[in-house]
Structure formats: C-alpha cells, structure tokens
Amino acid sequence: MLRNDIAITPQLVAEHGLKPDEYERFKTLIGREPTITELGIVSAMWNEHCSYKSSRLHLKTLPTKAPWVIQGPGENAGVIDIGDGDAIIFKMESHNHPSFIEPYQGAATGVGGILRDVFTMGARPIAALNLLRFGSPDHPKTRHLVGGVVAGIGGYGNSFGVPTVGGSVNFHTRYDGNILVNAMAVGLARADEIFYAKATGVGRPIVYLGSKTGRDGIHGATMASAAFEANAEEKRPTVQVGDPFAEKLLLEACLEIMAKGCVIAIQDMGAAGLTSSAVEMGAKGNLGIELDLDKVPCREEGMTAYEMMLSESQERMLMVLDPDKEEEAEAVFRKWGLDFAVIGQTTDTLRFVVKHGGEVLADLPIKELGDEAPMYNRPHVPSPKLPVIAAEAVNAPIPAREALIKLIATPDLASKRWVWEQYDHIIQGNTVQTPGGDAAVVRIKDGPKGIALTTDVTQRYCEADPVEGGKQAVAEAWRNITAVGAKPLALTDNLNFGNPERPEYMGQLVGAIAGIGEACRALDFPIVSGNVSLYNETQGRGILPTPSIGGVGLIADVTKSASLPFKAEGEAVLILGETAGWLGQSVYLRDVCGREEGAPPPVDLAAERRNGDFVRELILSGEATAVHDLSDGGLAVALAEMAMASGIGATIDALPGNLPVHAFLFGEDQARYVVTVPSAKAGEVIAAAAKAGVPVTRLGTTGGDALRWPGEAPISIADLKGRHEAWLPDYMAGKV
Amino acid sequence: MKAAVVVFPGSNRDGDVARALSAAGASVSSAWHADTDLPAGTDLVVLPGGFSYGDYLRCGAIAGRAVIMDAVRAHAARGGLVLGICNGFQILCESGLLPGVLMRNADLHFVCRRQHLTVERNDTAFTKAYRQGQVIDVCIAHGEGNYVADPETLARIEGDGRVAFRYCDATGAHTAEANPNGSLNDIAGIYSETLNVLGMMPHPENLIDDLVGGTDGRGLFAGLAALAA
Amino acid sequence: MKARVIVTLKTGVLDPQGKAIEGALASLGVDGIASVRQGKVFDVELATADNASAEAALKQACEKLLANTVIENYRIETGV
C-alpha cells in the first residue's frame, strides 16, 4: 500500500481539473485512493490537452492516409515521403494561453516545443512557420502582445538556427482576451532513419537528457485547457522560460547519437513533461516503466515527486538507449555540455512506478493512463445557417479605388513585413521564396527539389459556417501551395476553439472537422499531425473558431516555382476560376461597409482541384510568369499585391456588365487565381483552360506605375505600397 | 586554400559558410571551441554566424574567451587570415582581435533583410574579386550589429582605411535610412591593422546562389579560395 | 535627481544567461563562484527633485516597461 500523506479532497480533485466522475473512474481503475503524486499524474494525462477527450471521437473521421504518408497522427509529428529516400516531418502546435500571460516566453517556448517534436523523430528542422491571431488593434493589450510574441518567436528560432519562412497574422476583437499563437516546424530526415517513441526491451536504461528540471509551468498543461478567468494574470509564476541555446545543443547531441545508433526510443518532454513522455514510451511499447526521481537533474532544491512529474521545464528529452552504447551516448551529451542521467528502466510489469527518497509514490497501470482516458461525445449543435447576401444587396459606400486604398492598409491586409523581418528567414541558404508570397519555397539540400509551405485559416468564414470555413481553410492552403507550382502533399492542423462543454462551440468544432475532412478527401491532402486547443475564451465568450491549417507541398524543381510579383510590362493578366461577386463575410463587407454578415463563400472542391491542377501545369510548363491565388480582398487586392511586389502596374480593360463593380473587384469567390503570361501566349493558354473546363478571362495587361480600371482614376502603386507597408510599423510605434 | 570553420556551442551558420567555401573551391575542415590547435595547414580561420553560448551576457563574449581563441590569435599574429561573420565579428571584437563593440540595433529589433553594401577597398585578401566602391546586394540577420567605437579608435580605423564595407542604398548612397542598425559611419565590417582579419555583420555566405537571392556574396569566397596556400 | 532601478528574475525562474556565465567562469578558471543570476539595472535621471514623485514615476516605469512583472521583481533606489 502506498503512503498517502495528503488527503484527496473533492476540492483538490477539482483543482486538478478532474470532474467527480472522472476521478471515480480513476479510483475504480486503480482500486484505491490515489496519492497526491498519482493525482498529479492522472490530471496531466486526462486533461483536454493530453487526452483529447472532447475531440478524439471526431478527429478519428479525418483522412490520414496516402501512399506518401509514412507516419500519420499519433507520434510526435507526421512524416511524409518526398522521394529519393527523403522524408519531411512536420507538425503545428498552439501556445495560446502561455503567450497571453507572457508573450515573449510563451511564444518562444511554443516554438521550442514544436521544434523538439520534429527533431525528436530524427529530423533536422529546415523551416518554421506560425499563425497568429491577436485582439483588436484598439485593445490596450494588443500592441504589447504583438511585440512580445513576434520577438519571442524570432528570439527562439533565430538563435536555434531555423529559418522562419511564413505565417499569418490577423486581428479581431474576439481574440482580445485570448490570442492564438500556433507554431509549425518542418524537418528533413532520411525515410529509413526515423525515430519513434515506442520503447522496446525489458530492463533497458531510461535516460534523461537536456536541461535541468525546475518548477516551471507546473500545471502548465492543465492551464492550457482551463478557461481563462479575469484573474488569469495571477497565475503567473508558472511561466516557462525558453533557452534556445540549450535546444540547439540538444538538437546536435540528439542527431549525433541517433547517427551512432544509440537510440531505441525517444520522446521529448513537452506538456506534462516527464509524466506524459514516460507513460507514452512505455504504453506504446507494451512495457512498464520504473523511474527513480532521486536521479533527476534538478535546478532547484527540495523538489517533490509531484513537482518533478508535472514540471514543464523546457529543452528536455527522455530516451531508451541501447545499453551497449550508453557510454558513447553519454560522451556526446557531455561534449555538448548537457545533463545526462539514467533515471529508470523499462520493466515487464506494465506498471508506471515512480520512486523518490526510497519510497514508491506512484504505481499505476501504464496502458490505462492513456487508453482509459475519458472520451466524450459532447452535445453539439450546428451553427445556424446565415443568409446568402446577394452582390446587388450591398451598396458601395465609397468608390472602388478608395476602397482598395483603404483595404490595403487595414490590419488584416497590411504588409506583415514588420513581423517577418524580425525572423531570420534565410539561414541554411535554401529559402527560394521568402515570406511575402503565397507559400514559402524551401529547397531540399542542393536541390533541385523543394517543398512549399503555408499556414492558413479564415476564421470569419468558420464563425459564419464552420463546415464551409473548415473546407475553405484546407482549400486555401492547397491553393497557396499550388500557386507556387508545388503539389500539395499533406497537412497539419491546429484546431483552436472555445469551450467544448458548450454545445454551440462544440458544434463549431464538429462542423469544422467535417469540413476539413471533406476537403482533405477531395483534394488528396491527408492530415498527418495536429493539435487541439479548446477553452479559448474570455469570460464566457469563445474566440472565433480557428482551425489553422499548415500545408506542405512538393515541387520537383524549385527553379520552376512561380511567384506573385508581375515580371514584365505588356503581359496578359488572366483570371482563372469563376467570379460570382460573393461579398458575404468578405473583408470588403467588414472593413468598408462595417458589416460582418452573411454566409461565407461556398467552396466547390471539384472546381478547386480542376482549377488548381490546371494552374500548376501552367507553372511547370513555364508559361505562367506570375501567379497569385485570390483570397482576402478578392481580385483588386490580389492585383495590388502583385503590383506592389514588382513596382509594375496593370490595366483592367473592361468591367463585367452583369456585376456591381465592387462585387467584381472585392468578392471572395473561391478557387481563383490571377496568372500572367506573355501576351503572345494568351490565346493559347485561354484555349487550353477552356478545354480543361477552367473558367478563364483575360482581364487586361501589365504595365505602367498604376492600377487602372475603366471609370476611375489610376491608383499609384508607389502610393499603395507606402500605405500597405506603413500600417503595422506605425501601429507598433504607437502612431496609429 | 585550407579553411577551418570554428564551431562554438550555439554556432548556427557554420554549415552555411562551409558550403560557400566549398563551392568556391576551398578545402574546409572544422575546429571545435575546446580544441587548443587549429587543423594543420589552416590558411583561413572562419568564425561563423550564430548565437555562441546563446549570446548570453554579451554577444560573442563567452566565445571570445574560448580555448580555441588563443590559437586563432596566434594564427592572426602570424599573418594568417581570419574572417568573422556576424556572431564571428562580435567574437573578434570581444576577443580583442578587432577594436570596438557591436551593440543592440538602434531600434532594438532583430532584422533580417536584403542589404546593400559598398566595398570600400578591393586590395585585401577578402575583396579581390570586387571593384573598389562596388555596391553589392547581400543580406543581414542580426539583433546586435550596431558598431560602436570611441572617437579616437574610429578616427584611427577610418584614417587607416580599415573600413571594409559600409551599409548603403541600392545606388550606393550612405544614408541614414540605409543603415539598418545605427552603426557609426555606416560601418558593416572592419579590418585589423594588418588587413588579415576581417569582421563583418552581413552574410555573404547566404548569397552564393541565383536561386536563393543572388550571388553577390560569392566574390568574397572566390577571392579567398583563389589565394595560393 | 538620479535614481537606480534594479530588475531581477523571480526565484525559481530559469536564467539561461546566468547558467551560461557560470559555465564560462568555471572554464576560465575563476574559482569559487557557486551560482550567478543576471538582472538589469537602469540608471535614471529624473526631472523632479521630489522623492515621492520620483518614486511614483519610477514605479509606473517599472510596471509598464522596465520589468516584466510576470517573471521579474524590481527595486527602486532613489537618492543614489
């Protein structure tokens, strides 16, 4: 019988985030009252963050397989085959709540955590991306949060030495009290040298590596799943501090011992640190684990077993080593100046046993900690359908040229250069397309092949219609990858939603997953890894439902990739895909008309695929000179972006007679691209598009230093660019 | 040409510079911060970019006092070539091989972007492949590149023609807007008195390839590699 | 008047800088240093000569900018 010094009261149980029935379930499982250490362990394993108890049932419906998928969800990160024996390992993860409390360290440790997930599997990180959602620019905290988060992401990634090549930044008042910081890491490994968490062999040493354990983030994992209260700031001392220097050493040391064949199983210590890493290694390998906490390298004196098991100190790993190579591995870690300690062993008991000071403080059935975690089919209601807003029903309050000038400098559409110039996006020497385009392109080794990377979601569409919004997020990622000429291969998702115990928010999650799944299936774009972040809300109101998508594509020859700047004067400007002038939930409707209304644009997945496949062929055949997909702000904004990136203007010859001008220019119909081709080729390309069933129109011609369309004065590109670039730096400097 | 790239804990552009040197035809080996000697026959020592020792305390401070630095100092004293890029420049200043210090960028932000430089002289081992006054387009990626020296030191550096590169705009003009970090006199790189040690903030090693930004960095490595051993 | 603000990490918060310095001092042969924690100091000139209003301004400066009160403590020394 285990000694129990601390009575487990209902209040203590509640403080650990366990519902009474969950606690009863646990007691039945172990046949007695738990110790405080055991309560800590189960609270970490059974919280939303680790157990996915609200989402698991629905996540199972997502497509995760394809011939090129080596490892789908369930490991530290997903793995896909990109040919020639190379594999890409990637995942996205949130650090929302920690970043709200301490933006620099929260974001930094978010980046650190996701990088660790990727190199734990044997990959060297070759790219990082992020997706950030902040509150209204007018909210008193927003500026501070933007500054801190961006500095934290840069501070960690730049020092670690990974190029941060892309991302997305939006603002909305529904994130005022709960920002989103989603970080994605992408690594390269040999397909036959991938490392997994599954332990094998009885009596093998379990080794602790990396930094020492402190009292950081105790209850961090629980915090990540608990709704934010107004007094959130008082929970501060649990903040974790990142040490990118230690992580860089850990990377080099891990890759070195992996290459020497020392590693049997490896798991990074992320949320719920030692607890979840040890349990996972044992459970996956059908083995028991015995830990002796007296051996754990600690940063502070007098740490209890409870604290050690729940500490979220960063830059730590757990490994099962080949006993014959233990010395060799230790020498590598010492060389890099890292801690190395054998803290336990694998057993054949299927028990998770934790000893401290010669006493057994936890003795739990290891498989059940994971397998028997609660799983809920929570009540959910679909979001009410919103009316379709006809283009004709939206009056233009200002002339179209003024609307464009305004939109290009709104928080969501303004240039994010101020952000990505703080990220080292060129280190490693393979960034073929830097931030600022549709997708980043990163060459693999010396080429010619490369990968295309993007992060996307349009949360206002998801709020209006979670299913359509989920589809759209996947479709937009697919389109961004296609727009650079790459073939979309797989994605990672990060589902950021409100309180799942509220049927309307649960309904958003369920709807978005349905939409995502449908799009993934239609586009052959499986999900190989992901993360769920629930309870994102402040004082009862959920954030906008935000299922972030991180997409990865492959291009056989990066020299053929397309980019969005216009390349020359006198080229034909084509629009591919159908323009119906959809203004519902458009940024035009929101930021020009002041209305957040209506159904979002429907996503026709067959059209997406047909149009995208055509555009990709056009790029790879070398005919397309510039390509940009259409998203927020529609055609006018896309043309403006292509012009601003090049300094070359364009003229639209004629406006359609059947649509209001503003619906034509700012409508957000999906599955569309702007493509330029040499004028002499235009006829041929239009014929080919028609033959492929892709709607195509020649809009006009590139040239001059302004954007022009009939009936309004030209819009100077230099002027547009000045406004587009100014907003964010001015905002951060407190000037706007 | 035999180049040795020194690896400190936290170096992260060691691979990038080795790649640039190899592509230029140099034979490249690496040296470990704790080694007492450089690889035999080293002609050029490279201190790469990165965040040595996390750049904690001051950038380059701890690395500047690493064991290998005695060997680097001896190599420099013999007239051997030393190139410090970014963190390497910071290390050279901290180790006393170059004068001055690199402080926080004036706007306190890390900055990664394309940057034009003027090549101030082309008669050193490092810049033979360029024209004097040539404007080259490279990139920068640093948070602490703000070169500062006391007035006498600065006057001496200028007087001796020891400024290697200056920040400028695309036309070669040295304007305040073109200076990304507040460096005195737009200094992007300086030489030692005997011109065999060069420290520079920008990253020529990341501009050796048309596909990845351009090739204006190549000249530096090509010039070095072409030197007879 | 002159004042000094000293900002230090709260107990228990990881100090990667201090850790790196400890290691470097040991390898430089400086003995006897058991641990180092790094903080910041701000030497401030104030327009006022009045202690109370100086303290008030400095407290505001610390809370709003100089200290990250999530992980740091600060101390104000006026009349230095």
Add this chain to the structure above:
Amino acid sequence: MKARVIVTLKTGVLDPQGKAIEGALASLGVDGIASVRQGKVFDVELATADNASAEAALKQACEKLLANTVIENYRIETGV
C-alpha cells in the same frame, strides 16, 4: 556568501537600449524621466565566506568576462 556585481556603460558610450526606453516611456505617458542608461547586475553566490577572497574572485570574473572594459565599468558589492 552572496555578492552583487553591477556593470554599467562608461560615460560617453552610446546606449541604444537606454535611448529606446526613454522614447517608450514617453509614449507610454510616464513623465518626468529625463534619461535612462541600462546596465547589468549579477547576483552571485560564492563558495567562500571570506570577504577578501570573494572580492578577488569577483574582480577576476569582471575583468575576464562580466564586463567589457572597453565600454563598461563594474562595481562589486560584497556582503549584500
């Protein structure tokens, strides 16, 4: 024993961080701050209990590492 080392920029050396802080404080509406110079503080635990040998070790630490004496001054406070 415990000691504190304070490292500050020499007079005349430019301090971009200090300048930026001055600007930020002004824009945050913290009034009355005429100038700010930022330095570092090191809180050190020493193995020895002897003042003289502590001072010696700390002096060595400062000269060898903690201060860049080209631009910085240091002050050692033992028995804090």
